[in-house]
Amino acid sequence: MATPAPTGVGRYTHELTRALIATAPRGCSVEGIVSALPQDKIDVLTDRLPGLGDLHRTTLPRRELATAWQLGIAPTLATGMIHAPGLLAPLVKHDTATDGTQIVVTVHDTLAWTHPKSLTPATVAWNKVMLKRARKHADAVVVPSHAVAARLADIVDLGDRVRVIGGAASEDLVVPDDADERAERLGLPSSFLLTIGSLDPRRGLTDLITALGLPGAPDLPLLILGPDSWGELTVASVADEAGLPDDRVRALGVVDDADLAVLLDRATVFVHPGRHEGFGLPIVEAFRFGTPVVHSDDAALVEVSANAGVAVELTGKGYPERLAAALSDTLADGEQLRRLGILAQDRERAFSWRDSAERVWQLHADL
Structure with a gap:
């Protein structure tokens, strides 16, 4: 979402994060975890998300971070209520009852299983590994529709951890004066x-x-x-x-x-x-x-x-x-x-x- 015209998950991330900031319960704040982005992209993120708390920048670029989390190697900052807008998340063993850590991920579609030719082989493999990690370690899995929930149920048994929470059109989507x-x-x-x-x-x-x-x-x-x-x-x-x-x-x-x-x-x-x-x-x-x-x-x-x-x-x-x-x-x-x-x-x-x-x-x- 740090690009001038984010699409797909980037747009979803921006809109949901903005709404989470606006609806944060008393005593709660929204912080972010990002890969080792350059400072200009960090500035774009903070400008687009007024009210965002700390932005934790990992030491790894996105590709290396995805590989590390795929292998179950998570930085020490991965604590608290973690809500990932995709499968890119520190899915590791944790104790919600002891330290309050929660890990929730989002699965937008099942293309890696149903339409693998729509993705690169590396992306297919990464998604499959991360869903396995989600099955073991995620406290909940958000999907955008009941249709995806049904397809996901044919692929993996997540029990009662699946929640359907869709998106919406952006409030910024209005006809301009020009x-x-x-x-x-x-x-x-x-x-x-x-x-x-x-x-x-x-x-x-x-x-x-x-x-x-x-x-x-x-x-x-x-x-x-x-x-x-x-x-x-x-x-x-x-x-x-x-x-x-x-x-x-x-x-x-x-x-x-x-x-x-x-x-x-x-x-x-x-x-x-x-x-x-x-x-x-x-x-x-x-x-x-x-x-x-x-x-x-x-x-x-x-x-x-x-x-x-x-x-x-x-x-x-x-x-x-x-x-x-x-x-x-x-x-x-x-x-x-x-x-x-x-x-x-x-x-x-x-x-x-x-x-x-x-x-x-x-x-x-x-x-």
Whole structure:
């Protein structure tokens, strides 16, 4: 989260930590443990997290720290209530009853077991070792959805230590005053489809691009929040294979929150075609702006959407055809678009980082 535009776990860490600071019970404070970062990145962290107590910097860079904790070598500072936003944690034997040390980790997905090709071999191996350490030493394991909890139960027996605590859209995600200028710079058309992700097969982006090339599919441009390639695949080559002209599909890469807000606010429909997701935060972010959403019926996305979007069946052949039909039907029905916009904003109010943080504090109080 020390980078200018953190994504994934970095964004989760920032938002949860900020909320934990704001909701800290009387007599409690939030401190941080980081790898041996340079001082400029330490300054970024402290600036982005006002109210943070001490920031403990280990002597090891991140890679070496991950290896040390993988081997069960933990520095002496690893005491107190430790809440890790991932599996990177000092998972060692400890006595909660004697010194009050608690270790809670977070598992965002099960890709290392279900979709190992989405990760590097080293990352897969590290995750598997760390989950074994979590099974032995973690006092609790947080997951973002019941879908991940169910998948995790098929992999490891954690007993009653699993807690479902999801995320939310950032309160900073608001349409900026210079929205028109940003829209012009981004080259936004008057109507467009928006999606997020890469060409990793589990993200379903290839399915979506293929769908847009089918007869009867909506003739709207697709903007992608994500990279323009994955391995040897490129967005341009997939679009060409689908028979789409060069200007129909465009990858925007990583954008800042202000640009993201403009994109989500002005999109005609947000599409989340994912085949295997952990939570589906982009859906919640789209809901924040009342943007209609069409998504796959992946368990995590259905859980987050709760019928506020249009779910498209993944199972069986013809997924791109079903996506195309769902998009065409939704876009052709003005009343449906209006209804989805209302449902979206209602559903988004069910998610709050403050609520997530309070549940984390309660989890530690219960241990």
